[in-house]
Amino acid sequence: MRLPVQPSLLTPTQARAQFRTGALPLTTSGWCRGHTQANLLAVPHDLAFDALLFAYRNPAACPVLEITDPGDPHPRSLAVDADLRTDLPAYRVYENGTLVAEVPDATDYWRDDLVAFLIGCSFTFEAALTSAGVPVRHIEQGRNVPMYVTTRECVPAGRLSGPLVVSMRPVPPALIDTAREVSEAFPTMHGAPVHVGDPAELGIADLARPEFGDPVDLHPGDVPMFWACGVTPQAVVMASRPEFALTHAPGRMFITDQALVLPA
Amino acid sequence: MRLPVQPSLLTPTQARAQFRTGALPLTTSGWCRGHTQANLLAVPHDLAFDALLFAYRNPAACPVLEITDPGDPHPRSLAVDADLRTDLPAYRVYENGTLVAEVPDATDYWRDDLVAFLIGCSFTFEAALTSAGVPVRHIEQGRNVPMYVTTRECVPAGRLSGPLVVSMRPVPPALIDTAREVSEAFPTMHGAPVHVGDPAELGIADLARPEFGDPVDLHPGDVPMFWACGVTPQAVVMASRPEFALTHAPGRMFITDQALVLPA
Numbered sequence: 001m002r003l004p005v006q007p008s009l010l011t012p013t014q015a016r017a018q019f020r021t022g023a024l025p026l027t028t029s030g031w032c033r034g035h036t037q038a039n040l041l042a043v044p045h046d047l048a049f050d051a052l053l054f055a056y057r058n059p060a061a062c063p064v065l066e067i068t069d070p071g072d073p074h075p076r077s078l079a080v081d082a083d084l085r086t087d088l089p090a091y092r093v094y095e096n097g098t099l100v101a102e103v104p105d106a107t108d109y110w111r112d113d114l115v116a117f118l119i120g121c122s123f124t125f126e127a128a129l130t131s132a133g134v135p136v137r138h139i140e141q142g143r144n145v146p147m148y149v150t151t152r153e154c155v156p157a158g159r160l161s162g163p164l165v166v167s168m169r170p171v172p173p174a175l176i177d178t179a180r181e182v183s184e185a186f187p188t189m190h191g192a193p194v195h196v197g198d199p200a201e202l203g204i205a206d207l208a209r210p211e212f213g214d215p216v217d218l219h220p221g222d223v224p225m226f227w228a229c230g231v232t233p234q235a236v237v238m239a240s241r242p243e244f245a246l247t248h249a250p251g252r253m254f255i256t257d258q259a260l261v262l263p264a
Numbered sequence: 265m266r267l268p269v270q271p272s273l274l275t276p277t278q279a280r281a282q283f284r285t286g287a288l289p290l291t292t293s294g295w296c297r298g299h300t301q302a303n304l305l306a307v308p309h310d311l312a313f314d315a316l317l318f319a320y321r322n323p324a325a326c327p328v329l330e331i332t333d334p335g336d337p338h339p340r341s342l343a344v345d346a347d348l349r350t351d352l353p354a355y356r357v358y359e360n361g362t363l364v365a366e367v368p369d370a371t372d373y374w375r376d377d378l379v380a381f382l383i384g385c386s387f388t389f390e391a392a393l394t395s396a397g398v399p400v401r402h403i404e405q406g407r408n409v410p411m412y413v414t415t416r417e418c419v420p421a422g423r424l425s426g427p428l429v430v431s432m433r434p435v436p437p438a439l440i441d442t443a444r445e446v447s448e449a450f451p452t453m454h455g456a457p458v459h460v461g462d463p464a465e466l467g468i469a470d471l472a473r474p475e476f477g478d479p480v481d482l483h484p485g486d487v488p489m490f491w492a493c494g495v496t497p498q499a500v501v502m503a504s505r506p507e508f509a510l511t512h513a514p515g516r517m518f519i520t521d522q523a524l525v526l527p528a
Contacts, residue, residue: 048313053312056316057331
């Protein structure tokens with residue numbers, strides 16, 4: 001008899017196998033504790049320079065972990081035996097900037113000219129937050145992290161421009177410095193927060209209505225902390241309307257084999 | 265009456281103005297103490313993704329400091345009022361991998377589709393070496409730094425592949441650790457050495473015959489230290505034979521406005 005295993009204790013290989021065969025969790029937040037999670041942006045080769053230049057110019061939002069060769073769905077360094085077409089829980093397909101499909105398998109949408117960018121995800125440092133005593137409210141509440149389109153413009157690159165997207169985690173005031181220090185130690189996972197406090201300063205009108213993911217309940221006194229988010233490329237795709245882009249579904253990430261050294 | 269000014273004391277603006285009006289020093293090593301120097305690689309837009317991917321995959325040899333928009337010869341962050349077509353002492357022009365010209369002004373070779381990559385240069389940390397008591401032999405001897413094509417292959421990217429090029433500085437044994445520590449603090453200027461000691465391990469047959477720059481005399485006991493070099497893209501261009509590339513002449517760099525905080 002096979003006992004069910006907590007998602008946090010699965011190996012990345014086990015998690016990817018589940019996603020490949022159809023498991024569709026609400027989010028990968030909390031899965032495979034101690035392993036790097038990554039956002040996916042795949043664009044035609046023709047747009048790849050603009051995309052890489054955009055990432056280079058916006059490193060907080062788009063810390064690039066790996067770039068595949070055109071048409072190759074297999075990462076070379078972040079994971080072995082992984083297939084980017086099938087091993088994420090869900091994908092979004094954009095045509096001319098419009099979301100045309102959300103699918104659990106991207107095989108039918110893969111193209112021979114696609115270049116995939118794997119971009120660090122802040123889910124990666126959530127285990128370190130927990131270890132440091134910082135509560136992660138969306139995990140406590142069994143939800144996806146809330147993500148918001150801000151009024152901050154990214155630095156444009158070629159045909160790509162658009163707003164910064166942020167993820168939000170509510171943190172008790174006494175733990176704000178701890179949360180900042182912990183996340184700062186993960187520069188390729190978005191690093192330190194881009195803003196702490198009043199959502200209006202980022203142009204966010206209502207925390208209860210995130211553009212991506214789920215709203216999360218603040219405990220009394222909790223202060224919202226905002227981190228640059230790897231969904232930014234999706235907002236940029238929507239704003240810039242390139243012919244085609246394939247991405248992960250927000251909050252449903254590619255889980256890599258890359259292990260972290262977490263605080264005890 | 266204008267007094268002559270030592271090159272090390274010139275401001276970057278003054279140095280660039282000299283180069284623009286025809287000054288052609290043997291090398292910019294030692295110029296504008298405390299300012300970042302950069303290698304230039306400009307390639308047609310069609311090759312720019314491969315070039316950026318190559319740089320991304322070979323960060324020790326190609327630490328990218330800035331990337332210009334296609335056709336734009338003006339850097340936006342590293343220097344103000346600078347023109348990459350005229351403000352370096354000398355340029356090399358490659359067609360199909362062959363060096364076809366070395367010129368003091370690249371205006372006639374500039375193209376509307378060129379994307380320029382400015383790549384950190386180890387000349388930048390030489391002032392810090394000197395401050396830390398490490399002699400810089402090629403400056404003492406009034407020469408360009410010696411640079412060698414090694415037998416180490418870079419990680420290929422698209423149409424670009426080729427060998428690593430290194431610069432060499434002879435260092436007294438007692439100061440090797442100091443030189444390593446000082447350079448390590450400049451990760452975007454090639455950082456720590458890639459090799460210390462026997463040149464044969466890099467496939468270098470004869471230190472007296474560098475492929476670029478000048479040979480330099482070792483003092484008795486000096487140990488050769490080798491750093492990844494921003495001339496690597498030129499060796500890669502020669503090996504990969506793209507239609508066109510414009511670069512700096514080895515050792516004659518773009519001097520930026522970016523100031524360093526040097527050890528006292």
